[in-house]
Amino acid sequence: MNIKPKFLAPGDNSWQEDKVDIDAHVSTQFVYNGNHSLSIDLQRKRLPIYKLRNHIIYSLEKYQTLVLVGETGCGKSTQIPQYLVEAGWASDDKIIGITEPRRVAATSLANRVADERNCILGTDVGYAIRFDDCTDNTTKIKYLTEGILLREMMGDPLLTNYSVIILDEVHERTMLTDIIMGLLKKILRKRKSLRVIVSSATVDAEELRDFFNTNQSSKSRDKDTATILSVAGRLYPIEILYTVESLANYVNAVVETAIKINESEGPGDILAFLTGMDEVDRAVSLLAEHAKIVKEGQLKLMPLPIYGSLPNSEQLKVFWKTSNDSRKVVIATNIAETSITIPNITYVIDCGFVKLPWFDAETQTNSLIIAPISKASADQRAGRAGRTRSGKAYRLYTEQAFKELIDATPPEMQRSDLAPAVLQLKALGIDNVLRFSFPSSPPSKSLLSALELLYALGAINDNGELSNPLGLMMAEIPLDPVFAKCIITSGEMGCSEEITTILAMMQVQNVFIRPNSGQAAIKARIAHRMFEVEEGDLLTLLNVYTAYEKNKTNHWCQKYFINSKAMKRVTEIRIQMRKLIKKLQIPMKSCSVTVEGILKCITSGLFPHAAYLHYSGVYKTVRGNKDLYIHPNSCLYTLEQPQWILFGEILQTNKTYMRELTVIKPEWLVELAPHFYQKTAID
Structure with missing residues (x-):
C-alpha cells in the first residue's frame, strides 16, 4: 500500500522551517516581470555575472587558470564566452571552447547564446556533440561535450585552435572532467598563452586552484598561476x-x-x-x-x-x-x-x-x-x-x-570502469597512466582491471603500449572499448552492416513503447513478440530496425508500439557510424541470413560480460560469482533460460538485473578471449 506524502506545514505544531538562501537568476531567454519581457541587452546586464565582467577579463590577463564559483543560472555559462569575444580573445581565428557534461546542455546553451548574439546557430556560435557537429570555419564560441574535446586533443594535443577553454559544471566530477583537468594541467605548462576557466556551482575551489597552480613551491600568492573568483547573485x-x-x-x-x-x-x-x-x-x-x-x-x-x-x-x-x-x-x-x-x-x-x-x-x-x-x-x-x-x-x-x-x-573516477579513460590517455601519449595527475586518484584495482581488459581486447601489447592498428582504431571510435572491438571485428567476420545497426540501436534507450497497464499494455507485448528471437535482445533490436527500414511510417510505429522519434535518431547515428568505419577502412559487409557470425562478433567485444545459469536457478558472472537476474523487459524473460549469455549493462534495483542480452556458446569465450578465460570445470 502506497503512503501518500504528508508534509510538515506552517500550521502544524511540528513545523520546522528551513530557509535556504540560494543564488537566483533572471533567465537569459525569459524574464518574468508582470507581462513584460526585458530586452536581451538589459537582461544580460541584470545577470549577477555582469558586475564581474572586468574582474574576469583582468584575472585571465594575469593568471592562466581562473576557478569561478557561482550558482547555476547566474549567467556564467552563457555570458563569459561573450565577454571573452568582446575582449578580443577570439581574434586570430581562435575559438572559445565551453565543455558540458551532457549533450542537452551543449545544444541548449549554444541555441541560447546564438539568439543573444543574433546569429544563425552553427556560424558565430555552434556546438559539437557525438555524431553531430554544428560548427563552421567562422565559429568563435563552441559548446562541446567533454568527450568531443578529448577526441580533439588526439589530433591537436596542445589545443592550438583554442585561446580559452571553459570547463563548465565541474562539481559533477564526471570521469571525463577529471581526465581533461589532468591533461589541461600538462598543456598549460607547454602553452603559456592558453587560458582555462573552471566553472562550477558548488566546488572545493581551493583544492582546484592548488591543483592547477604550477608555482606551488612559492610561498607568495603573487606568483600563482591560478586564482579564485566568486559570483554573488x-x-x-x-x-x-x-x-x-x-x-x-x-x-x-x-x-x-x-x-x-x-x-x-x-x-x-x-x-x-x-x-x-x-x-x-x-x-x-x-x-x-x-x-x-x-x-x-x-x-x-x-x-x-x-x-x-x-x-x-x-x-x-x-x-x-x-x-x-x-x-x-x-x-x-x-x-x-x-x-x-x-x-x-x-x-x-x-x-x-x-x-x-x-x-x-x-x-x-x-x-x-x-x-x-x-x-x-x-x-x-x-x-x-x-x-x-x-x-x-x-x-x-x-x-x-x-x-x-x-x-x-x-x-x-572513483566508481566507474576506467578502460575507456585509459584507452584515451594511451592514445594521447600518456604511457604511464599510473603516474598521471588526476584531481581525485582512482582506485588501483580499477586501473589494473582496465589495463587487463584492454590487453584482453588486444588494444595494448605486452609492453603496455597501444597496439597498432587495433588499439589506435579502437581509440578513434567514440564508443566503449568493448563495442569498438565489435565494430572492428565485424569487418573480419563479414557482418559490419548488422553490427553497426545493433550498436546504433543500443545508443537509444527508449525504442519500445511499453504502456503501464490496460489493453494497450497487452497489445504492445503481443506486437513486440513479432520481433523477438531466442538469440536474445540484440538480435531482436536488429529485427526491429530491419522491419522499420522497410516501412518508416508513423502508422507502422504506432501499430507495433515502436518509438518513431527514437528510430529516426537511430538512423542518424547509424549513418554517422558507417561514415566512421569507412574512414577507418573497415569493409562494409552483410552476413545476410546467418546469425552465428553476428553472435561471435558480439562475443569478441562483450566477453567480459558473460554469465552462466547456476544449478541454483540464478545466473552468475564467470568472474566473481555475482548473482544476476534477467530483466523483465528482456525477450528472454519468458523463454526457457539459456545456459550462457552476455549482457550489455546491469541495473541494480531490488535485484541485480541484466539487460541487452545475447545467447552464446561457452567455447566462443575461450576461442575469442584466451587471455581472459580458460576452460575449467564448474562446481
Whole structure:
C-alpha cells in the first residue's frame, strides 16, 4: 500500500522551517516581470555575472587558470564566452571552447547564446556533440561535450585552435572532467598563452586552484598561476518541506505531490526529480491522465519529460512559456539539477534518489544503481525553485534522512570502469597512466582491471603500449572499448552492416513503447513478440530496425508500439557510424541470413560480460560469482533460460538485473578471449 506524502506545514505544531538562501537568476531567454519581457541587452546586464565582467577579463590577463564559483543560472555559462569575444580573445581565428557534461546542455546553451548574439546557430556560435557537429570555419564560441574535446586533443594535443577553454559544471566530477583537468594541467605548462576557466556551482575551489597552480613551491600568492573568483547573485528564500514519514513509492509520491501543489499553491511551474527515463515517462503518463480531469478554477497541467536520451526537439519544450491558465510540470532526471536552467520554476519536488554508474572491478561489471543523493545535490535541487522568486522545495524524505546523507557524491573516477579513460590517455601519449595527475586518484584495482581488459581486447601489447592498428582504431571510435572491438571485428567476420545497426540501436534507450497497464499494455507485448528471437535482445533490436527500414511510417510505429522519434535518431547515428568505419577502412559487409557470425562478433567485444545459469536457478558472472537476474523487459524473460549469455549493462534495483542480452556458446569465450578465460570445470 502506497503512503501518500504528508508534509510538515506552517500550521502544524511540528513545523520546522528551513530557509535556504540560494543564488537566483533572471533567465537569459525569459524574464518574468508582470507581462513584460526585458530586452536581451538589459537582461544580460541584470545577470549577477555582469558586475564581474572586468574582474574576469583582468584575472585571465594575469593568471592562466581562473576557478569561478557561482550558482547555476547566474549567467556564467552563457555570458563569459561573450565577454571573452568582446575582449578580443577570439581574434586570430581562435575559438572559445565551453565543455558540458551532457549533450542537452551543449545544444541548449549554444541555441541560447546564438539568439543573444543574433546569429544563425552553427556560424558565430555552434556546438559539437557525438555524431553531430554544428560548427563552421567562422565559429568563435563552441559548446562541446567533454568527450568531443578529448577526441580533439588526439589530433591537436596542445589545443592550438583554442585561446580559452571553459570547463563548465565541474562539481559533477564526471570521469571525463577529471581526465581533461589532468591533461589541461600538462598543456598549460607547454602553452603559456592558453587560458582555462573552471566553472562550477558548488566546488572545493581551493583544492582546484592548488591543483592547477604550477608555482606551488612559492610561498607568495603573487606568483600563482591560478586564482579564485566568486559570483554573488540574487538571494530568494526557499521553504524546505520534508515528509512526516518515509514513503513506499516515490514515483507515485511525486505525482501526488504535483497534484497537491496544483490544488493548493499559487501560480508557478513545478520541477520534479526522478532517477531515470522509465520513471520519468511513467510519471508524465500518470500526470497526463490527471490533466484531463483538472477541476474548474485550477490551472491546467502540462507534464513534460526531460532526460539525456530524449530527442532535442522534445527537450526544448521545457523552455517554452505556458499560457496564463496553465502550469508546466517538468519531470526530470538529475540533468536539470545543474546542467540546464528552466525558467519560471517555483516549486521543486525532490524524490531523494539518483541513478549512478558503479563499477565492480572483480566481476568487470558496470551497474546502474539507484542511490540516495548527497546533501550538496539536495541543496542544488532545492535551489532550482529560487531563481526568479521565492519558492518551495518538497523533499519526499524525512528531515532525519537528510541529515544522514553524505556531503557530496563521490567523483565518477572513483566508481566507474576506467578502460575507456585509459584507452584515451594511451592514445594521447600518456604511457604511464599510473603516474598521471588526476584531481581525485582512482582506485588501483580499477586501473589494473582496465589495463587487463584492454590487453584482453588486444588494444595494448605486452609492453603496455597501444597496439597498432587495433588499439589506435579502437581509440578513434567514440564508443566503449568493448563495442569498438565489435565494430572492428565485424569487418573480419563479414557482418559490419548488422553490427553497426545493433550498436546504433543500443545508443537509444527508449525504442519500445511499453504502456503501464490496460489493453494497450497487452497489445504492445503481443506486437513486440513479432520481433523477438531466442538469440536474445540484440538480435531482436536488429529485427526491429530491419522491419522499420522497410516501412518508416508513423502508422507502422504506432501499430507495433515502436518509438518513431527514437528510430529516426537511430538512423542518424547509424549513418554517422558507417561514415566512421569507412574512414577507418573497415569493409562494409552483410552476413545476410546467418546469425552465428553476428553472435561471435558480439562475443569478441562483450566477453567480459558473460554469465552462466547456476544449478541454483540464478545466473552468475564467470568472474566473481555475482548473482544476476534477467530483466523483465528482456525477450528472454519468458523463454526457457539459456545456459550462457552476455549482457550489455546491469541495473541494480531490488535485484541485480541484466539487460541487452545475447545467447552464446561457452567455447566462443575461450576461442575469442584466451587471455581472459580458460576452460575449467564448474562446481
